[in-house]
Amino acid sequence: MTNFIPTTAPFSEDQRAWLNGFFAGLTGMQTEGDPAATIQALGIDAGAAVAEPEPEEDFPWRDASLPIVERIELAEGRPPERKLMAAMAQLDCGSCGYVCQTYSEAIARGEETNLTLCSPGGKETKQMLKKILAESKDADGAPSGQMGSGNAGPSNGVAAARNGKAAQWSRNNPFSAKMIESRELNLEGSAKDTRHVVIDLTGSGLKYNVGDALGVLPSNCPDLAMKLIESIAADSQITVSTPTGDTKTLLQALCEDYCLKDPSDELLELLAGRIQDESAQETLGRMLEDGVPDGFDVLDVLEVTKGVTVTATEVIETLDPLNPRLYSIASSMKRVGDQVHLTVGKVVYEREGRVRKGVASTMLSDRVGAGETVRVFVQPNHAGFTVPENLETPIIMVGPGTGIAPFVSFLQERAESKSPGNNWLFFGDQHEAFDFLYREELEEYHANGLLTRLDTAFSRDGERKVYVQDRMREQAAEMWQWLESGAAFYVCGDASRMARDVDKALHDIAETAGGLSAEEAAAYVKNLAQSGRYHRDVY
Template sequence: MIPESAPFNEEQRAWLNGFFAGLTGIKADADPAVVSQALGANLGGTVAEAEPEEDFAWHDSSLPIVDRMALAEGKPTERKLMAAMAQLDCGSCGYLCQTYSEAIARGEETNLTLCSPGGKETKQMIKKILAESDSAGNGNGASPNGSSNGAAARNGKAAQWSRNNPFTAKLIESRELNVEGSAKDTRHVVIDLTGSGLKYDVGDALGVMPENCPDLANRLVEAMAADPNVTVTTPSGTTKSLLKALCEDYCLKDPSDELIELLIDRITDASAQSTLRNMLDVGVPDGFDVLDVFEVAKGATVSGTEVIETLDPLNPRLYSIASSMKRVGDQVHLTVGKVVYEREGRLRKGVASTMLAERIDAGETVRVFVQPNHAGFTVPSDPETPMIMVGPGTGIAPFVAFLQERAESKAAGKNWLFFGDQHEAFDFLYRDELEEYQASGILTRLDTAFSRDSDQKVYVQDRMRENAAELWQWLQSGAMFYVCGDASRMAKDVDRALQQVVASEGGMSDEEAAAYVKDLSSSGRYHRDVY
């Protein structure tokens, strides 16, 4: 009764099927007409004929936001909101693009900043759409800031733990995967879930509730000339000191329009006012954070309470899980790239990545929850089905889990991994484990691309084209195709390379190849976990 395309995992689907079967008394092999009649009788009427599926023309991640909004012109508010999303159905918001937008439109979700791939442009467009809707008399109860009320637990396995009520887990280890000499710091993070009851499938993500660097929060308090110990009320309704709230509850990365407007009113420097007004008109420069805005607006007189009312909530970070519970038990493993860079003479740090890499030690705690994958990004249900996996950099994480799962379940299907990074000598993540899988036959093929090891940069999509004939043979034999990693460049390049392989080896036109790849996706054989 519950279709494969429904946003449930196998366990949830099985439970729902059993529930409806028990409700209606339908046998597993019942005729569909009998199912329809029985459901109608038990649910208080006849089952209406299914409406035609709505065509979301804007649901294409390759389209710029202006084009997506044009395609949604004249549509209801919830559809315009959907068009403003990044169109990745990545689950980082705890929803899909459609369900997140619908929850906002209904007023059930008040946090407008959950679409992390869409970033500032999505957040600004959502606010614009809601403002237009309110002015037209279609208020929906959503506010620019606030707690995530609608993103309730969708785990179905330990429902008491969610992004609104995360489990406090212990960090077991955070060890470097790169060799000394690398320009990167990538960590293998191990977290203990003992006692939580949390379960996950390969392909799921772990939500990590981050905390801001105390040094940044302290500098912000100084810039505000505020008392760090003054009591404030957070979006969740709890009271704590201003400094603690800035560390735990608020995003200090992207300054909101409301903050900039507040500061414009509190300074007299005409040049600074002009700079801030320009940010309202054309947007805040990339990498510009809340502290940067205060440094522009030096001397502004504001209270801590006024400031936090303009800040966006600090959202959880989702990491693709790099382990199978069949292998690691009540642990969860992650592959985390530490983000650190310098801008305007100040060191900038990724909130969650530096927390996991340097600010908490083994034995200390981190708050987590499991975010199930809604889009079928997991190992094939048929153990004989071949898998093609493309995961450069930290995009390798779910495929480490996939290989563990296939090994533990003794799945006979072939497995092919494309992995890439900068230098083979320094950045070959999980090399020993992958080579063991090769030696045991679990990993049928491993093709690598290290972009900085020669004058000509080589990437995973180049390796795909080099092996086009065999890649086409795998696809023709029913292989599933998976991609994990950066959505803005890598995933698009891989998708383009896949279409080129199909066109050249399948003897198709560009249009026919695009249709073939689209059919791979619609039939559940092409899955992307991109961000």
């Protein structure tokens, strides 16, 4: 194959191979083609292509465990795009369609106006982004970002190109895929409802690698949308314009296009300017100053200001867009073909006398039946979270709860590839009898030797709560041997607690089993990450 991308260009071998293949297919040229002519024909600056990479910039805030205030302090004195980057969750999870750096740079350039895309950062990140943009505008008069539908981000173009004939499918133009099943994984007696969701990609041309995520465009519960419409005494069938310029009924727009979970400052300000009740005004003022309480949604705010006169158009203009949800893929295409499997934890709880529902999780578990469609796209993993290229490399996987999802795909991939490398899985949940997700499949892998080790931690089965990080410490000596033999370490799941506790356990193992000082252990773990042997898919 013709090498369109020079070996001096700042790409990895995999990236260079993919780009060479892409340009070869794009131009239709054979191996006898002239790379220089091709580069010229494509309008690529050959000088730029061979330029030496810039020295790596120091990003001291690149630590997901640091509170956002500390990250912002570390970015003090940096340009606005770096302060915006420090406000991101630092996970490079791809849920925004970018990575942290490119999302912040797109906002700073004014190319991306949606400030709600960092789902791991949530309200905290959104509020900080707005503050940084406002300060930047005050400082130099440059326009600040505005809420809106935004664009899909550069990573969707990469995903589309990689998928060849599936280039048309992206978060802005998702594929309507048929649901095959949504099967309960927990057994009767469990306090949880976790689903194994199977979706048919036949006809889409979509391809994914293990470690990638599936983007799902959710829809709100129609009952919630109707309650909101009733609270402002509007007609559900009136016509409104959506952020993308489409025309829909009010009910359809609220179901498909707007976030009904987190009230925006713009909504609070609109209602505060209309309500006459002093108590309600004080409540809204506290929310504007201190933030909206956790679990407080748009309908809650409208109920606080019941009787206020606002139009449907005024309300929806203040609402944030309804963003896609990303789910770690729980299957290998080598095993399942044109299907994609997900592990989805259904979210339902009661607050203030009203049942609250997770938007995407209840859609996938309750509101979409077999044979009906869901809108999806593939989101490639940006951080190297996939099985090692070297099939002999041992891997250690830590995935409690729904964090098991990518490791199901890893094991399927290793089985289908007949990888000789050892595999060690740590799985945890509440009760072994009810919550041992994928038990039969995992125990079969353990019995046939694919899973070299399977360690479990069921926190509610004993007098003392035991978690995956406790099992890691119990096996510290053997874990250290695996790491020293070149094992890659992966963790998937909750970022705020579990991933942090697992990281602490990893440091402790380096000290206790490796005999390192605290400083040496920190350097050792850092080197694992820098050398591509420590990967996290956390949310």
